[in-house]
Amino acid sequence: MSHELPGSFKIVTGWLLLGLAVFLGIQWWLREQQQTRFHVESGVIEIQRGSDGHYHWPGTINGHAVDFLVDTGASGTAIPAALARELRLTMTGEVESNTAGGVVHGQETRADVTLQGGVHAERLRITALPGLDAPLLGMNVLGRLHWRQRDGLLTIELGSSSSH
Incomplete structure (x- = not known):
């Protein structure tokens, strides 16, 4: 055998x-x-554009790991409504947001946001939107930072403005 x-x-x-x-x-x-x-090196954060055409900035919302899409065209930071529910964020009111796809209705909330490299925003106003696929980091955070974008590289220079 x-x-x-x-x-x-x-x-x-x-x-x-x-x-x-x-x-x-x-x-x-x-x-x-x-x-x-x-x-990240010597107070400078460099983020290369991803293969999807977006800049991804890893961070946390109330300690929960997320991958933000940097959106310089957004006035505020927004997250999917499903993520807001998962994080049990308290909604403080209804908001109307103008998006590329038109006007959408969402909920306003606040949360602590920490971005890799040492950027913090405490009790940041965030809009929870139904149908949003990923968290978007808007100008309510980016406007506090010194940044530039060129040739597929987003450069953020940290200084005293890195903690809010």
């Missing part, structure tokens, strides 16, 4: 191992890409 595995089992196992190696390689590459897109 032979104890050798069937040939088809060997082939399937080989393909599965190859697939696993490719998957792990892609995950490593994505992690490296994320780490190289955000850099």
Whole structure:
């Protein structure tokens, strides 16, 4: 009696191992890409534009990790209404927001926002909007900072304005 595995089992196992190696390689590459897109050194934050065309600034809302999309066209910071519910944020009133897609109705709330690199905004006014896909960091934070955008690189120079 032979104890050798069937040939088809060997082939399937080989393909599965190859697939696993490719998957792990892609995950490593994505992690490296994320780490190289955000850099802090000597009071200067550099964020490279992502492959989706947006600048991503990692941070927290009341200690909960989020990935903000930097939106220089937004006057205020906004988050998905579902995230506001998940974070159990207290709504303080209804608001109407003008967006690229038209007027939308949302809820106003306040939360503590911390951005990687040392930028803080305590009790920041935030709009919770239904249908929003990701948290947007607006000019109510960006307007307090010295920043410039050129050639796919967003540079933020920190100084005394990094804590609010």
